[in-house]
Amino acid sequence: MKKLTEEEIYKKLEDLQDWEFKDEAIHTSFRFEDFKEAFSVMTRIAFEAEAQQHHPEWFNVYDQLQISLSTHDAGGVTEKDFTLAHSIEKIVGNEE
Numbered sequence: 001m002k003k004l005t006e007e008e009i010y011k012k013l014e015d016l017q018d019w020e021f022k023d024e025a026i027h028t029s030f031r032f033e034d035f036k037e038a039f040s041v042m043t044r045i046a047f048e049a050e051a052q053q054h055h056p057e058w059f060n061v062y063d064q065l066q067i068s069l070s071t072h073d074a075g076g077v078t079e080k081d082f083t084l085a086h087s088i089e090k091i092v093g094n095e096e
């Protein structure tokens with residue numbers, strides 16, 4: 001999969017709320033009601049990641065979840081990262 005240019009990445013970020021491009025990856029963070037809510041969302045994301053064969057780098061403490069997406073083989077951000085990002089937004093209820 002082809003690594004996207006910075007211009008392409010910034011254009012695609014316009015369709016995602018609260019995601020940013022930094023260090024060859026796209027990043028976001030969420031805060032939930034509690035740990036149960038956070039881990040429940042993480043479980044749903046995990047199943048979707050498996051289905052897409054594309055997996056998040058993430059960090060969770062209690063009700064907080066930080067997510068970074070990149071494509072290792074490409075050494076940067078590809079279409080696959082944006083596909084998973086939009087799936088994550090749907091799972092958390094920010095997108096239809």
Ligand SMILES: C[C@H](O)[C@H](O)[C@H]1CNC2=NC(N)=NC(=O)C2=N1
Pocket residue numbers: 053054055056057069070071072073074
């Ligand atoms: C073979 C398998 O599809 C690859 O190793 C996948 C697995 N999940 C992945 N996830 C992410 N985020 N980036 C990758 O490059 C990647 N590669």
